[in-house]
Amino acid sequence: MHAATTLRAPLRAHLAEARCELLRMAREPAFCLPVLGFPAMFYLLFAVVLNRGNPGAAGYLLASYGAFGVIGAAMFGFGVTIAVDRDRGYLRLRRTLPTPPGSLLLARMTMAMLFAAAISLLLAALAATAGGVRLAPAQWAGLALVNMAGVLPFAAIGLWIGTLVGGNAAPALLNVLYLPMAFLSGLWLPLSMLPGWLAKLAPAWPAYHLGQLALKVVGHDDGGRTWAHVAVLALATVAFFALARRRLHAGG
Template identity: 40%
Template sequence: MSTAAITHAAPTSAHTSRIFRKETKYEFLKLIRTRSFSLATIGFPVMFYVLFGIANRNTYEGNVHIAKYMLGGYACFGLIGAALFGIGVGLSSDIAAGWLELKRASPMPVSAYLFAKCASAIAFGLIIVTILTIIGTSFGGVHLSASELIRMYGMTAVGSVCFASMGLFIALLVPANAAPGIINLIYLPMSFLSGLWVPLRFMPHWLQHIAPALPTYHLAQLMLSIFHYNDSISLVTHWNALIGFALVMLGLSWLVFHRKEQNA
């Protein structure tokens, strides 16, 4: 009696690409339909910019248009929030519910799951920047060239990826029920101290000296450099600080994940 051999065809690149697209699509739809996430993530930076940015539509500090300056700040504030909450809270909840284990047991590559999380964070960041830009140009007297807008979108994607690494580390480190509170305790002070809400020049000098130690500050300066509103520090320094921060977060995430795997 002979038995037929069962073979599984290796996945093609088209099949793998389809998996990545579908996973990203459904992750984005899940987040957009979760109103507690989508409304808060998009609503807070928009609300703050309307309250503080539009109110300064006729205010200049030297050659710096404050409404335009704050457009860059609140764009960073919004994209960081989307990355931290979308991945930090979302992944932490998936781990607690056992959803990540189910995903790992399925034929779907784990990289597709992480890609979908990161791509969705980028998408929310782009939505936030688009809404802020429309508000700023329509009601805040902000003038943006096509080049500036494209560079803002590019910086949004880069910033989202960098802070997604921080969200990954938090998700692996803290339990799901504590993740939102921990993220707020980190995210809000860092945003304020980096000048994302109020230009640093209006803050006490001792607070201004803290800002360069924060990754949010370096992201903000790279975003503001699009408008030539950045500080006197070299842009290479800001890039190195931001990339170094992302690599450290990824390295720590790997260590935590590896230790959990050993203890499992």
């Protein structure tokens, strides 16, 4: 009985933290609308309006814009909020509160994964109706799983950036990284349309590896090994979370 009570108390705390975080972000239309709207808008423009009925291109862009949207939700959801919380002294205040270790990060990870799921569902609906994309049920589910798991490395990168700069500088710095990385990773258009030397540099970006995992689900990847993409993303997750943790513990 005592053990069950001991387990339930932290669980209730984690759930309450997650609920508060979700309410906080839901009440921020400046975050929700771009995060959900930009991938859908780009998909409608490039995969539907300009595509002119090519289901293969629409399938490629379904995977690549899904990865693009998830990366933005993860990086901005962590980077900006952590930077703002540092500026306000909220993180120092939390050290004095009897909350379970890591509850804030778990809550924000839950928030980012739910946004990833929402982006996946929205793009899937557009692809199946307006884009003419036809996939097996396992492929639709696979895209959603890749997108939700893909939150981890980019949440780590966003968290690290949020420990480096203040709340005013974080959005600008994140955009400077996010937009070029997405373009150079083949998420906006196929790498074959870029100059050869730029395409060869694409594997240096974590976004390339998430994009390739998503493209592999729909059969449009470059043929790389799944384990190699997963390994790069796992390494990025561990490395950037470690860097962020050191900064946070140092009071950075």
